[in-house]
Amino acid sequence: MVGSGNGSGDGIYFSSNKNTAKSFAGSGVYLACRITGRVADWNAKLANEFKRWCQKRNVAMSASAQTGFLLSYGYQILRNGDVYVVLRPQTVAPAAYKFRDRKIKVLAVHRACDDRKVRL
Numbered sequence: 001m002v003g004s005g006n007g008s009g010d011g012i013y014f015s016s017n018k019n020t021a022k023s024f025a026g027s028g029v030y031l032a033c034r035i036t037g038r039v040a041d042w043n044a045k046l047a048n049e050f051k052r053w054c055q056k057r058n059v060a061m062s063a064s065a066q067t068g069f070l071l072s073y074g075y076q077i078l079r080n081g082d083v084y085v086v087l088r089p090q091t092v093a094p095a096a097y098k099f100r101d102r103k104i105k106v107l108a109v110h111r112a113c114d115d116r117k118v119r120l
Contacts, residue, residue: 008042009067009078011085012104020082025112032108035086037076064089076103 014035015021021030040046053069054061067087070078078085086103109118 007063008080008083008085009063009070009087010089011067011078011087014084014086015082016084017082022112028112029109029118030112031106032110034105034107035077035084035103036105037086037103038074039077039079039084040070040073040075042078042080 013024014033015024018030024030050066050069051061053072054065059065066078067089071087071089076087078087109120110116111118
């Protein structure tokens, strides 16, 4: 979820690779979701633009700054390999409110240990 330790920006992380999702789920569950929004593909050109953006504003290059940069350019999703991040600015107490994003639609919930669907 949203936090400061995220390597590709602040937000909710997804993967197009089921095995990656299962590895993060451990003995829990993973979600099959549909995400929509304007996607930024992280590449050398975008990384250079981000560096200039940070220098112009005199801010440190960090995951939170990267989120701000992408949101300011109208992107809602960052794609970095098979990882997708639905960008959300960092918040102080993310558990203090219910989060609902129209860009994310949960299609199914599966147990990580055996891929069985979980009924909600």
